[in-house]
Amino acid sequence: MPKLKCECSEVINLSGVPSRDQYLMISDKEYDSYSGLIDAEMLYSKMTIVVKCPLCSRLYIYNDGFNSPPAVYCLE
Ligand SMILES: [Zn+2]
Numbered sequence: 208m209p210k211l212k213c214e215c216s217e218v219i220n221l222s223g224v225p226s227r228d229q230y231l232m233i234s235d236k237e238y239d240s241y242s243g244l245i246d247a248e249m250l251y252s253k254m255t256i257v258v259k260c261p262l263c264s265r266l267y268i269y270n271d272g273f274n275s276p277p278a279v280y281c282l283e
Contacts, residue, residue, distance in 0.1 A: 209222040211258055211267065213260040213265055214279070215263040215265065217261065217263065227261070228259055228260070229257070230256075230258075231254040231255070231257070233250075233253060233254045255269065255270055256268075256269040256273070258277070263281070264282050265279060265281050265282070266279070267279055268280065
């Protein structure tokens with residue numbers, strides 16, 4: 208998914224690595240199950256991808272990866 212068009216019409220470019228607008232999220236409980244040295248790629252595979260629109264701050268949370276529609280959260 209190189210680009211995402213936000214509800215506010217901002218086009219978010221996700222092709223850069225690392226991406227300015229992409230975040231990674233993991234539950235505190237799951238993170239706490241790890242200790243010591245951890246393989247970064249393995250940890251990455253356990254994280255949920257979150258995209259934050261730089262214009263309106265909407266959050267697009269991809270709970271099942273980019274192949275499923277995201278849950279979208281908007282500021283009140
Ligand atoms: Zn937006």
